[in-house]
Amino acid sequence: ADAFASLIGNRREALWRALGTSRDAAMFLAPADDTVANLCPPSEANDIREDYRSTGLTLRRHPLALLRPQLDSEYVITAAQLAKMHTGRRVRVAGIVTCRQRPSTANGTTFVTLEDETGSVNVVVWSSVAAVQRKTLIVAQMMQVTGRVERQGRVVHLLAEKLSDKTALLGSLLGEFNSLSRDFH
Secondary structure, three states: OOOOOOOOOOHHHHHHHHHOOOHHHHHHOOOOOOOOOOOOOOOHHHHHHHHHHHHOOOOOOOHHHHHHHHHHHOOOEOHHHHOOOOOOOEEEEEEEEEEEEOOHHHOOOEEEEEEEOOEEEEEEEOHHHHHHOHHHHHHOOEEEEEEEEEEEOOEEEEEEEEEEEOHHHHOOOOOOHHHHOEEOO
């Protein structure tokens, strides 16, 4: 997760040099004159995926920042933009699902927290919406929500009307990210 970036450079170079120190990696050893392999640096997406795989987070850009041009073309706003919207406005947001909750006192309402590169979005999914879109509500790692803005003081919620599973946009970017979501705790 970039621990050696300031000492060696990119993680491929670090791995190459580390393999040269292992007795079990004799076939990977660099020649005795210490010639350094000219390895191409990994892509930003690859670095982000490796950060999540090794530590469960990244100090780089948020994964949705890489997808923002596509999301913008589909009129998907950010969490920061949502915070400025007026009550009743119909909008579309997307984010990585970080939490799903269905408290016993909420009469079947599910609360979902989405995260994008600008912050978090609180989504309220009424039981009628949840019943129709249950699979997306439960399994999506990345979710797009179309709904209406509701404000209560400084708190902004999105009342969900339609849920879409956008996990495929992540491709293999995050791999095991869904294990990081705190679901129904």
